[in-house]
Amino acid sequence: MPAIWCWINTMRKTMQGKAWHKYLLSLPPMVYLLIFFAAPTLIMLFASFRYAGEYGGLAPWYLHEEGRLTLDLTLENWQRLLGTDIYLRLFLKSVGYAVMTTLICMVMGYPLALTIARSDRKSRDLLLLLVILPFWSNFLVRIYAWMIIFSPVGALTRMLNGLLDLVGGGPVTLMYSPTAMIICLVYVHLPFMVLPLYANLEKHDLDLLDAAQDLGAGKWRRFWLITWPLSLPGITAGSILVFIPVLGMFAIPDLLGGTNGIMIGNVIKQQFMESRDWPFGSVLSIVLTVTAVAVVLLGARLGQGRGGRG
Amino acid sequence: MEILDLLEIVDVSRRFDAFLALDRVSLQIEAGEFFTLLGPSGCGKTTLLRLIAGFDQADGGDILLDGKSIIATPPEYRPLHTIFQNYALFPHMTVAENIAFPLRMAGCAKKEIQSRVGEALENVRLPDKAGKYPDSLSGGQKQRIAIARALVNRPRLLLLDEPLSALDAKLSEQMQLELINLQKDIGITFIYVTHDQSEALALSHRIAVMDHGRIAQVDAPSRLYGYPNSRFVADFIGKCNVLAGHVREQQGDCVTVELDGLGPVHVCRSETNFGVGSRCALTLRPEKIRIGRFSSIPGASDTMTSMSVADTVSPLGDESHFTGYVHDLLYLGDVTVYNVTLSNGILLETLLANSASGRTNFFEVGDRVEVAWSCDAGHLVLD
Ligand SMILES: Nc1ncnc2c1ncn2[C@@H]1O[C@H](COP(=O)(O)OP(=O)(O)O)[C@@H](O)[C@H]1O
Ligand SMILES: [Mg+2]
Numbered sequence: 228m229p230a231i232w233c234w235i236n237t238m239r240k241t242m243q244g245k246a247w248h249k250y251l252l253s254l255p256p257m258v259y260l261l262i263f264f265a266a267p268t269l270i271m272l273f274a275s276f277r278y279a280g281e282y283g284g285l286a287p288w289y290l291h292e293e294g295r296l297t298l299d300l301t302l303e304n305w306q307r308l309l310g311t312d313i314y315l316r317l318f319l320k321s322v323g324y325a326v327m328t329t330l331i332c333m334v335m336g337y338p339l340a341l342t343i344a345r346s347d348r349k350s351r352d353l354l355l356l357l358v359i360l361p362f363w364s365n366f367l368v369r370i371y372a373w374m375i376i377f378s379p380v381g382a383l384t385r386m387l388n389g390l391l392d393l394v395g396g397g398p399v400t401l402m403y404s405p406t407a408m409i410i411c412l413v414y415v416h417l418p419f420m421v422l423p424l425y426a427n428l429e430k431h432d433l434d435l436l437d438a439a440q441d442l443g444a445g446k447w448r449r450f451w452l453i454t455w456p457l458s459l460p461g462i463t464a465g466s467i468l469v470f471i472p473v474l475g476m477f478a479i480p481d482l483l484g485g486t487n488g489i490m491i492g493n494v495i496k497q498q499f500m501e502s503r504d505w506p507f508g509s510v511l512s513i514v515l516t517v518t519a520v521a522v523v524l525l526g527a528r529l530g531q532g533r534g535g536r537g
Numbered sequence: 538m539e540i541l542d543l544l545e546i547v548d549v550s551r552r553f554d555a556f557l558a559l560d561r562v563s564l565q566i567e568a569g570e571f572f573t574l575l576g577p578s579g580c581g582k583t584t585l586l587r588l589i590a591g592f593d594q595a596d597g598g599d600i601l602l603d604g605k606s607i608i609a610t611p612p613e614y615r616p617l618h619t620i621f622q623n624y625a626l627f628p629h630m631t632v633a634e635n636i637a638f639p640l641r642m643a644g645c646a647k648k649e650i651q652s653r654v655g656e657a658l659e660n661v662r663l664p665d666k667a668g669k670y671p672d673s674l675s676g677g678q679k680q681r682i683a684i685a686r687a688l689v690n691r692p693r694l695l696l697l698d699e700p701l702s703a704l705d706a707k708l709s710e711q712m713q714l715e716l717i718n719l720q721k722d723i724g725i726t727f728i729y730v731t732h733d734q735s736e737a738l739a740l741s742h743r744i745a746v747m748d749h750g751r752i753a754q755v756d757a758p759s760r761l762y763g764y765p766n767s768r769f770v771a772d773f774i775g776k777c778n779v780l781a782g783h784v785r786e787q788q789g790d791c792v793t794v795e796l797d798g799l800g801p802v803h804v805c806r807s808e809t810n811f812g813v814g815s816r817c818a819l820t821l822r823p824e825k826i827r828i829g830r831f832s833s834i835p836g837a838s839d840t841m842t843s844m845s846v847a848d849t850v851s852p853l854g855d856e857s858h859f860t861g862y863v864h865d866l867l868y869l870g871d872v873t874v875y876n877v878t879l880s881n882g883i884l885l886e887t888l889l890a891n892s893a894s895g896r897t898n899f900f901e902v903g904d905r906v907e908v909a910w911s912c913d914a915g916h917l918v919l920d
Pocket of ligand 2: 583
C-alpha cells in the first residue's frame, strides 16, 4: 500500500513535468496489483477480526441492536493462533521443509547451473531446454507420476527393499513419508533455483578466474573467492523462488505426505474449504504472507551485500 | 659463468585446428628488459602471452624461465603475472583486497599484507582509494590498481596485453610515461603486447615484430626503424616508401640497385650480401628524403629547398636525384607531407618541416619538384 501512495505522489509531481507518459505504462500492472493483491490482502486482514458465518463464510461485521449500529469484531481468531503451540509447530515444520528443500536445490542446482553456464553455446541451449522441460507437463500430473513411483508396489520401492533385504534391513515404505515429500518438493522446485543461478553465472567475466589463477589461486580458492561471492545475487534469487512456494505448498503434502506430512498450507486450505472457518484461515494466511515478505526482505539485504556487485 | 636469459622461448608452436597461430617462435628475453611483442591484430601476440602465463599449452617447443622449463607448471605456480586488457579487477573486493589477493594466496601474514598493500598504493599514487570498489574508479586508476596488484608480490616477469588500448589518447600517453618510469624503478622484466607501433617504439628496449604467427624481426626500436629486415617490418613500423628493384652490383657494403622504372641508385652501409640480379626493395623513410624546386639547369641544385631551407645537394654519386610532380599534400602543422609522383608512376611520400619563419606550404599540387636522398639514407631488403 505505501507503494501505491508513493506512486500517486510521484504521479502528481511528474504530471506537471514531461515524463508523465512513462508512468502511464506502469498503470496497468499497478491497477492489477491493486485489485488482485492489495485489496484482497486488506479484505483478509479485516476478515481475520470477524466471526465465522454459521454456514461458513463470514458473519456480518455490524449488528442492529435497538436501532443502533454496533461493530461486531473480535480478537478471538488471533487468540486461537497464540493460545496453542500447534500452529507455531506447523509453521516451524513448514519452514523446516522450505529450508531443507532450498538447501538441497542449492547443492544440486549450483553444479548444474555452473556446468550449463560454462559449456559451449550449442549444448548450453540444449541443457537449458532440458531444465525447463518438466514445465511442459502439468504440475499435478507430475506429482501423480511420483505417487506411482513411490507406491509400495512401484519399481523404486521394490528395488530399494530388495537391496535392503540383501543387507538384512527391514522393508520401508516411501509413500507418505517426509522423504517422498522432500524428493518431490526438490524435483518440482529445482528449475527455480537453476534458472536464476544460470542467469547470474553466465554473465561472469572468465578473465577474473584467469586473473585469480595468475595471482596464485588454485581451483578451490578460485571458486570460493571469486565465483561463489559473485553468484550470491543468483543464489538469493533462486532461494527466494524456491523457499516461498514451498512454504505455502499444500498439493504435495496432500498427495504424498500422508497424515503426518501436513504443512501450514494444508491447514489454511482446510480452514477455507473443509472447516469453512474463513476468519481463522485469514489469520494463518496473514502470518504466512508476513513470513514470506520477511524472507524476501532478508534475502534482498543479503543479495545486496558485496556479492551484489558484479 | 654463463649469463642466462631470464625467459627463453624455444621453437614454440600453437595450432588451432588447421590454423597455425604460432609457428616455431623463438625469443630470448633478458632480465630487466622492457620487451614488446608488436604486430597487427590476429598475428598471435595474445596466444604467445597466454602460453607464457600458462593459460594455454603449446603444441611444440619449450619455455624456460631462469633456464628451467616451466611448460608443466600451472599458472598459479609461475612467478609471473599478467595485466589483462580489461584489468580483471575483482568487482566484489575493495582496492586494498584486490591488491592483497596475491599476498593472501602466498600465505603472507596479515601485518605484512597490510604494510605491503599500503606501500603498493603509494607506489601507484592512489593511497586514498584503498577502501573503494573497482567500479568507482576511472580507467586510468583501474589500470594502476591492476599494476599494483600484479607487482605487489614481486614477480620475475610482468606480462601486459594491450593495457593502454582501452584508454583515450591523452591518458594513454601519460600512462606510457608512467610505465617507463615504473619499469625503470622496480627493474622487473616487462613483456608488453601491442599493435600500436608508436607505443612500442616509445616504450621498449627491444621489440619483436610478429607477422602471421612468426617473428619477423627482433631489435631495438631505432634499429628496427632504421634497418628493417623486410618489406613487412618497414611497412609496419612508421611510414616508409618501398621502391622495388634488383641488385646490379655489390662492392663490400655498397650496392648498386636498378630501381624499376627509375634507374640506378647507390646504397651503402648495407649489412646483407645480396646476389647480383636478386630482387630487392629500397626502404626510404619520408623524413630522409629531401625535396626541392625543380631547376632546369642540370647540376644547379642549389635551389633545393629542404629541411634546413638553404641546404644544398652534394655531388651526384652519393646522392640520388629524381624529378616528379606534387600529387597531393597534407598540412599537419609542424610538418607538411608531400606525395610526389615519380616518372615511373610511383608515389613517394616526403616530409618538410614548416620551421622557416612565415612559411608553411613550400609547394602546391602540380608543382614540378626534385627529390633526393643520400646513399646511406635508404635501407635495402630482400624482396
Ligand atoms: N582459442 C582459439 N581457438 C581458435 N582460434 C584462436 C583461438 N585463440 C586465438 N585464435 C586465433 O589465433 C590467431 C591469433 O590470435 P591472437 O593471439 O589473439 O592475436 P593477437 O593477440 O595478435 O591479435 C587469430 O587468428 C585467432 O582467431
Ligand atoms: Mg590480442
